[in-house]
Amino acid sequence: MERRSFLKVAAAAGGTMLVPVFGNAIAAEDLMNPMARKFKKELADAALNAATKAGASYCDVRIGRYLNQFITTRDTRVENIVNTESTGVGVRVIANGAYGFAATNALTVDAVADAARQAVAIARANARLQASPVQLAPVKGVGEVTWQTPFKKDWREVPIKEKADMLLAANKAGLDAGASFMTANLFQVNQQKYFASTDGSYIDQDVHRLWAPFTATAVDKATGKFRTRDGLSSPAGMGYEFFDAKPEHKVRAAGGVTQLYNGGYDIIEDAKAAGKQAREKLSAKSVEPGKYDLVLSPEHLFLTIHENVGHATELDRVLGYEANYAGTSFATLDKWKGRNFKYGSDIVNIVADKTTPGSLGFVGYDDEGVPSKKWDLIRNGILVNYQATRDQAHIIGEKESHGCSYADSWSSVQFQRMPNVSLEAGKKPLSVDDMVKDVKKGIYILGRGSYSIDQQRYNFQFGGQLFYEIKDGKVGQMLNDVAYQSNTQEFWNSCSATCDQRDWRMGGSFFDGKGQPSQVSAVSHGSSTTRFNGINVINTARKID
Amino acid sequence: MKILNQEETKRISDKVMSLSKADECIVTINGSRTGNIRYARNAVSTAGLVENTQLSVAVAFGKKQGTAVINEFDDKSLAKAVQRAEELAKLAPENPEFMPTPDKQAFKGSDTFSKSTDAINPEYRAQVAAYSIEACKKKGLVAAGFFTDQSSFETVANSRGVFGHQSQTGIDFTCTVRTEDGRGSGWVRRDAQDVNRFDPRAAAEVAMEKAIRSAEAKALEPGRYTVILEPAATSDLLAFMFNSFDARSADEGRSFLAKKGGGNRMGEKLFDEQVNVWADPWDKDIPVLPWDNQTLLARERMDIIKNGKIASMNYSPFWGKKQGQRAVGQPGNIIMSGGSKSTEELIASTKKGILVTRTWYIRMVDPQTVLLTGLTRDGTFYIENGKIKHPVKNFRFNESPVTMLNNIEELGRPEVLAGDESQFQLLIPAMKVRDFNFTSLSDAV
Numbered sequence: 001m002e003r004r005s006f007l008k009v010a011a012a013a014g015g016t017m018l019v020p021v022f023g024n025a026i027a028a029e030d031l032m033n034p035m036a037r038k039f040k041k042e043l044a045d046a047a048l049n050a051a052t053k054a055g056a057s058y059c060d061v062r063i064g065r066y067l068n069q070f071i072t073t074r075d076t077r078v079e080n081i082v083n084t085e086s087t088g089v090g091v092r093v094i095a096n097g098a099y100g101f102a103a104t105n106a107l108t109v110d111a112v113a114d115a116a117r118q119a120v121a122i123a124r125a126n127a128r129l130q131a132s133p134v135q136l137a138p139v140k141g142v143g144e145v146t147w148q149t150p151f152k153k154d155w156r157e158v159p160i161k162e163k164a165d166m167l168l169a170a171n172k173a174g175l176d177a178g179a180s181f182m183t184a185n186l187f188q189v190n191q192q193k194y195f196a197s198t199d200g201s202y203i204d205q206d207v208h209r210l211w212a213p214f215t216a217t218a219v220d221k222a223t224g225k226f227r228t229r230d231g232l233s234s235p236a237g238m239g240y241e242f243f244d245a246k247p248e249h250k251v252r253a254a255g256g257v258t259q260l261y262n263g264g265y266d267i268i269e270d271a272k273a274a275g276k277q278a279r280e281k282l283s284a285k286s287v288e289p290g291k292y293d294l295v296l297s298p299e300h301l302f303l304t305i306h307e308n309v310g311h312a313t314e315l316d317r318v319l320g321y322e323a324n325y326a327g328t329s330f331a332t333l334d335k336w337k338g339r340n341f342k343y344g345s346d347i348v349n350i351v352a353d354k355t356t357p358g359s360l361g362f363v364g365y366d367d368e369g370v371p372s373k374k375w376d377l378i379r380n381g382i383l384v385n386y387q388a389t390r391d392q393a394h395i396i397g398e399k400e401s402h403g404c405s406y407a408d409s410w411s412s413v414q415f416q417r418m419p420n421v422s423l424e425a426g427k428k429p430l431s432v433d434d435m436v437k438d439v440k441k442g443i444y445i446l447g448r449g450s451y452s453i454d455q456q457r458y459n460f461q462f463g464g465q466l467f468y469e470i471k472d473g474k475v476g477q478m479l480n481d482v483a484y485q486s487n488t489q490e491f492w493n494s495c496s497a498t499c500d501q502r503d504w505r506m507g508g509s510f511f512d513g514k515g516q517p518s519q520v521s522a523v524s525h526g527s528s529t530t531r532f533n534g535i536n537v538i539n540t541a542r543k544i545d
Numbered sequence: 546m547k548i549l550n551q552e553e554t555k556r557i558s559d560k561v562m563s564l565s566k567a568d569e570c571i572v573t574i575n576g577s578r579t580g581n582i583r584y585a586r587n588a589v590s591t592a593g594l595v596e597n598t599q600l601s602v603a604v605a606f607g608k609k610q611g612t613a614v615i616n617e618f619d620d621k622s623l624a625k626a627v628q629r630a631e632e633l634a635k636l637a638p639e640n641p642e643f644m645p646t647p648d649k650q651a652f653k654g655s656d657t658f659s660k661s662t663d664a665i666n667p668e669y670r671a672q673v674a675a676y677s678i679e680a681c682k683k684k685g686l687v688a689a690g691f692f693t694d695q696s697s698f699e700t701v702a703n704s705r706g707v708f709g710h711q712s713q714t715g716i717d718f719t720c721t722v723r724t725e726d727g728r729g730s731g732w733v734r735r736d737a738q739d740v741n742r743f744d745p746r747a748a749a750e751v752a753m754e755k756a757i758r759s760a761e762a763k764a765l766e767p768g769r770y771t772v773i774l775e776p777a778a779t780s781d782l783l784a785f786m787f788n789s790f791d792a793r794s795a796d797e798g799r800s801f802l803a804k805k806g807g808g809n810r811m812g813e814k815l816f817d818e819q820v821n822v823w824a825d826p827w828d829k830d831i832p833v834l835p836w837d838n839q840t841l842l843a844r845e846r847m848d849i850i851k852n853g854k855i856a857s858m859n860y861s862p863f864w865g866k867k868q869g870q871r872a873v874g875q876p877g878n879i880i881m882s883g884g885s886k887s888t889e890e891l892i893a894s895t896k897k898g899i900l901v902t903r904t905w906y907i908r909m910v911d912p913q914t915v916l917l918t919g920l921t922r923d924g925t926f927y928i929e930n931g932k933i934k935h936p937v938k939n940f941r942f943n944e945s946p947v948t949m950l951n952n953i954e955e956l957g958r959p960e961v962l963a964g965d966e967s968q969f970q971l972l973i974p975a976m977k978v979r980d981f982n983f984t985s986l987s988d989a990v
Contacts, residue, residue, distance in 0.1 A: 077638075077640055077641065077642060078637070078638050078640065079640070081611075081633065081637060082612065083613075083633075084614070098589075099590075099591065100592075101591060101592075101593055102593070102594075103593075103595065105597075105616065122592055122593070122667075125592070125667065125671065126589045126591075126592055128671075129584070129588055129589040129671065129674065129675065129678065130588050130589065131586065131587060131588040160636060161636075161638075164638065180797070180798070180799075181797065181799065217799050219797065219798035219799055219803075220798075221798050221805075221806060221807050222805070222806060223805065224798065224803060224804065224805030224806070225913065226798055226799040226803070226912075226913060228912075319586070320585055320586050320687065320689060320723070321585040321586065321590060321689070322585070322689075323585055323687075323689035323721045323723060323730075324583075324585065324689035324690050324691055324719055324720065324721040324732075325691070325719070327905075327922075327989070328723075328727070330988070330989070332727075411595050411597075413591050413593065450908045450909055450910045450918065451908060452906045452907065452908045452918045452919055452920070452941075453906060454905070454906065454920045454922070454939065454941075454987045454989035455905055455906070455920075455922055455989050456987075456988070456989035456990065457989075458987055458988045458989050459920065459939075459941055459985060459986070459987035459988070459989065461910075461918050461941060461943075461985075463910060481911070483910060483918070485941070485984070485985055487988070516581075516583055516691040516693075516719075517579075517581060517693065538943070538984065540910045540911050540916055540943065541911070541914075542911065542914040542916050542945060542948070543914070544801060544815075544914045544915070544945055544947045544948060545815070
């Protein structure tokens, strides 16, 4: 059976990347007209009333219009332009102490009321197999409010030609600089989300995000070798102004080995560097396996934070709700209760938030109507909290939810999803070059590469895009075939230094999967360049013939 | 919207075609009804039913293409969809690699529909969950699982006379059972087109037994071991490799199938001669639609690996034309031949080895060699003198499926399976493989 809908997108090494498709393709002009707020309130009230009348003790309604535009290019050609739209209503209720959910794409008062009654019936059926009733942490109704991602240039208003030309210019820059092949894609998302609940909230939000990943591939036919270098950009919760890179958005890598970006992105400049570096990788020195001090740039470290702190501190995983798919967590409740579990060294401070401008997790309210906030997960190396939704807050003694509820579509049930999870910048003034100068034998790693971690988030192995040898305090030659392998607690306890706020910036994951049926979400992770001492590095070169 | 029959979709596609002024018009109609139930900590967490039907209209003027999709089917909406697609096509840049879809051709139907699966109701789903929850409660175990069933159809048509319509059904069940102290974990997956082939009680038993037996795990040194890989342990490894069977990538030098000096490795022996893999849309165990809905080309029975040699690669219509090769529909299933032995019989003939239930979080480390990393999960056991001796801690591996398929000692009985991250339906055997490369230990249970 077809398990999910995917869009095939050209990706690294000539293969394809499968991108989940959320809705139906539509013409661009239709993207601009939001549904009238009055109409949404009418639909929401119909559901709230029907659910209450049918015996629900709680009901929330999400009316969603999800708009996406994907542009895919390969070398000098635009391969595909897809506009998608998905509109509908999801109704969640609590009846007899259990959840029920139903969704419809029919936008009429009758259909929505029907869905609400169906949700109540499902809740009653589920109640029979329920161990204990759902307990929701209180949240104050906020009445009718609105929120919008701050942006200067609406991606929906930028002509398709301008966007396609930018990607083709990036491909050309990569090809001219040494790449044999280029692919560049642009993903743009607009979620128009209306939330209403029996708590008295009517929240209308307009969320914008975008991401422009590319891959440069260099081939040496004589030796049969090929190498790739992906773009170093991060996805952003911003408008199209993200691509108007100004000098203040440019960040110098340690030793000046490459150009990095913060808050604005020059895709053409990065593609040019990628073409050159992909070619350079073909003849770079293969790494000698062993223990190294790793200096990890934020463009790389974000994914490590995501995998071994972000996912490990999701309370639903800790409790066992994700046991059948994503897994559980080593960061069990006893480790948190004792307030003495050394997750990392003293300088490791990790915070969760949904409030940082430009981040993928930035919203006004979550999908349970809880206002966004910021809180500690790890303070001075000690595990102090988790990520919770309304029905989980009581389990960890919190009086209110952390606001971590999210659904990727009107037709999906909202559940606990990761907020932005970030490593705080160091307090002592420290630049990237200062960081490197104390390292005798190390590797400087940039960009997102291969990543794999076990189902309880102990053992992980990560690669990257660019690797440079650090010898006696200096960044030297490029290395190849590098991956590091460690255990989460050992790794964070080996954290020995982190650069100050000047170097802090975010990376992000645009299609993070979790749940059954699987849902995707987008989340950012900030950090400064950070050092980890004595990490095990393996050599990944193999022969198959 | 209800599931549409052939007459209804034919009427819709004919109407769309008659409205289009483009040089070419392709219509795809998909509809599905998907039910699911999810449970954890011995209680149901969510259950739902999602229905969806959509119409895709793709048109081309010369080498300029546009696509629009809607989910309304009245005449006015059909006209709107055609108009939108034609407007987008006129705005789109010319694609020099554009290829028209094929002329009229007949598709030989495959048996992808089961009435019993189509008739699954919420009570049946609740019962599937209840079997494992109740059995686990009795034994002091904790169940988490997911059952989903789907009934769907697909219609493809173009303005050159191609038309195909077929219904499909399928179920997918996964269940993880853990001991209350969290020291043991077992898992099972079952996939079937016909729900009558699925026994939820027997499936739950497998996960429960593995959970109980995996509790006192001992640490073994990482290294190269003879392993018995159950089908769920190789499904995603194989899917990663078969995703790299694109002829163009090989010809362009960016695939493990690229030949040093140029060209591809068609016909070369890359695997043990016991390895025979093919695709067959009409296979009785895992039938798939007889067309590829991207190109509207008919799928064929095709050898992919024959006696260890590369027997075919995937050609897109453009690359096929350029290279003088015939393009056919991309495969929807992967079938690997095996033997007649059960996993227990493979264990019985093993002096020393490790039994792997499944693998997890597999990622490409180096596409040059298809080097993959990932971990074992939910039931890893040490075998000595033909018997399971004790459970072992999970391992991380760094291994290429190319190497794995070179080191085959013996193959078991093939089973139907979906991968976690695979686009293919799979029918693959358990494999006994020598020198499988475990590189570190994991404390995860």
